Amino acid sequence: MANIxxxxxNGQSTTLNLADGWSLMQGATANxxxxxxxxxxxxCACATCHCYVDELLAGVLPAPTQGELDMLENVVxxxxxxxxxxxQIKAGPALEGGVVHLPECQE
Amino acid sequence: MNVETSAAxxxxxxxxxxxxxxAEALRSGGFEGSITLLxxxxxxxxxxPPLSKAWMAGEMDAAQLVMRAxxxxxxKNIALRTGVTVKAIDRSAxxxxxxxxxxxxxxxxxxxxxxxxxxxxxxxxDAPGVxxxxxxxxxxxxxxxxxxxxxxxxPVVVIGGGFIGLEVAATARKKGLTxxxxxxxxxxxxxxxxxxxxxxxAELHRGHGVQLVLGAQVAAIExxxxxxxxxxxxxxxxxxxxxxxxxxxxxANDQLAQAAGLECExxxxxxxxxxxxxxxxxxxxxxxxxxxxxxxxxRLESVQNATEQGKSAAAALLGQDRPFTATPxxxxxxxxxxxxxxxxxxxxxGWAVRGDMAAGTFxxxxxxxxxxxxxxxxxxxxxxxxxxxxxxxxxSPTREQAGNVGFDLASLLSRSAIDGxxxxxx
Numbered sequence: 001m002a003n004i005x006x007x008x009x010n011g012q013s014t015t016l017n018l019a020d021g022w023s024l025m026q027g028a029t030a031n032x033x034x035x036x037x038x039x040x041x042x043x044c045a046c047a048t049c050h051c052y053v054d055e056l057l058a059g060v061l062p063a064p065t066q067g068e069l070d071m072l073e074n075v076v077x078x079x080x081x082x083x084x085x086x087x088q089i090k091a092g093p094a095l096e097g098g099v100v101h102l103p104e105c106q107e
Numbered sequence: 108m109n110v111e112t113s114a115a116x117x118x119x120x121x122x123x124x125x126x127x128x129x130a131e132a133l134r135s136g137g138f139e140g141s142i143t144l145l146x147x148x149x150x151x152x153x154x155x156p157p158l159s160k161a162w163m164a165g166e167m168d169a170a171q172l173v174m175r176a177x178x179x180x181x182x183k184n185i186a187l188r189t190g191v192t193v194k195a196i197d198r199s200a201x202x203x204x205x206x207x208x209x210x211x212x213x214x215x216x217x218x219x220x221x222x223x224x225x226x227x228x229x230x231x232x233d234a235p236g237v238x239x240x241x242x243x244x245x246x247x248x249x250x251x252x253x254x255x256x257x258x259x260x261x262p263v264v265v266i267g268g269g270f271i272g273l274e275v276a277a278t279a280r281k282k283g284l285t286x287x288x289x290x291x292x293x294x295x296x297x298x299x300x301x302x303x304x305x306x307x308x309a310e311l312h313r314g315h316g317v318q319l320v321l322g323a324q325v326a327a328i329e330x331x332x333x334x335x336x337x338x339x340x341x342x343x344x345x346x347x348x349x350x351x352x353x354x355x356x357x358x359a360n361d362q363l364a365q366a367a368g369l370e371c372e373x374x375x376x377x378x379x380x381x382x383x384x385x386x387x388x389x390x391x392x393x394x395x396x397x398x399x400x401x402x403x404x405x406r407l408e409s410v411q412n413a414t415e416q417g418k419s420a421a422a423a424l425l426g427q428d429r430p431f432t433a434t435p436x437x438x439x440x441x442x443x444x445x446x447x448x449x450x451x452x453x454x455x456x457g458w459a460v461r462g463d464m465a466a467g468t469f470x471x472x473x474x475x476x477x478x479x480x481x482x483x484x485x486x487x488x489x490x491x492x493x494x495x496x497x498x499x500x501x502x503s504p505t506r507e508q509a510g511n512v513g514f515d516l517a518s519l520l521s522r523s524a525i526d527g528x529x530x531x532x533x
Contacts, residue, residue: 041154070488
């Protein structure tokens with residue numbers, strides 16, 4: 001279980017309580033957070049669930065795989081050092097209180 | 108018929124990828140009228156790609172499969188109606204006739220009716236335990252049967268060595284089941300992959316313990332009162348099975364459009380902007396056949412096609428041209444290998460390989476003459492993304508450059524940008 005806050009580009013903020021194992025993409029799309037598209041259904045194949053993670057998350061998340069790093073090269077919005085794909089981030093207690101910012105566009 | 112059209116808006120038939128993307132694109136495009144999404148399944152929009160993999164393996168719950176929460180659609184003022192069938196389109200009255208006989212008026216109609224797996228045209232092809240995969244319920248039925256096969260230690264047979272069949276085979280192998288894949292053609296994935304990759308995938312599956320039978324001639328399904336017991340081949344041999352998954356292709360769901368007199372040819376014929384032969388009706392996704400500039404028809408079954416055609420169709424309904432001309436791309440996950448395809452390799456007459464096929468990280472570049480037309484990457488997303496950019500820009504490396512890991516293919520893009528003269532597309 002983890003409470004994760006999603007902040008959309010327009011400032012709209014939503015905090016979701018995500019069960020362990022849920023990806024942030026699944027949580028956002030299933031719960032009505034706009035700003036994440038997730039075209040490929042979480043297969044790390046489309047780069048439309050781009051997000052910017054805060055320092056807390058950056059400190060506890062496992063490093064991105066080579067596949068995720070490669071796909072991050074294809075994001076439409078600006079890629080930053082804290083850019084991640086929300087479909088590759090799985091919720092768990094360590095993520096409690098984390099905040100992700102969503103870019104203005106995904107495609 | 109006197110229909111109050113001022114209240115009518117856009118009706119979308121189908122709640123899959125194309126339908127949902129169209130609805131959202133209409134809203135982001137500034138459309139403020141009503142949007143009604145009609146789906147014949149009991150479920151709201153869900154992700155299809157995980158069905159053959161994580162969903163079937165029991166690694167996901169239903170909520171995780173949700174593509175868009177109903178509240179999210181409601182917030183965008185998109186009315187979702189599930190469990191609704193559409194019986195007919197009345198073009199002169201501008202209504203769709205629903206299963207209960209009621210008429211729903213439209214000012215614009217979007218058809219995203221998808222496709223239906225081909226049934227096995229053989230004796231016993233409809234026996235219990237002979238299943239195809241398209242919907243969430245299909246996948247759940249296969250998952251239940253897989254569980255029974257695990258319990259009873261019965262083997263699984265997959266008929267058809269295409270993507271769906273091979274993804275299901277990989278999932279079943281991961282569960283420890285005995286799996287046989289029967290493919291009628293002399294190689295796997297023959298419709299979409301070059302021989303060099305067919306051979307590589309055959310080795311991948313054999314390496315994971317799948318029994319592959321190429322050139323298989325299936326004669327009949329054998330069954331008892333409990334359902335399927337095996338698959339009989341033309342030579343008389345029987346491959347035992349507690350579950351048979353049939354993945355021998357799909358047919359576009361163009362019956363509604365055909366009955367309404369829209370131009371159809373193995374799919375609803377659309378232009379690059381998703382328009383059908385009726386100016387008020389657009390279509391997108393698996394149900395379509397796209398008329399290309401040279402007059403040929405292109406049928407694609409992919410997430411990207413559904414998404415891009417959906418966006419084009421939404422624009423067309425808003426009176427805008429947004430042709431879908433981007434390079435087609437596809438992917439397939441089997442075991443720990445991610446295949447990503449860019450372009451269409453049909454018609455290629457040569458190729459170059461970059462990377463290490465034996466190590467399972469490589470890209471095969473397909474050429475027609477001197478022109479790059481497609482590339483298939485395995486666990487090489489970076490190559491894949493770069494190829495999409497090269498193909499979109501119409502820039503082709505030489506075969507030598509493509510196969511030489513020391514050559515930076517990205518340099519061709521910056522060079523063409525400097526020249527301002529991207530190469531001509533084939």
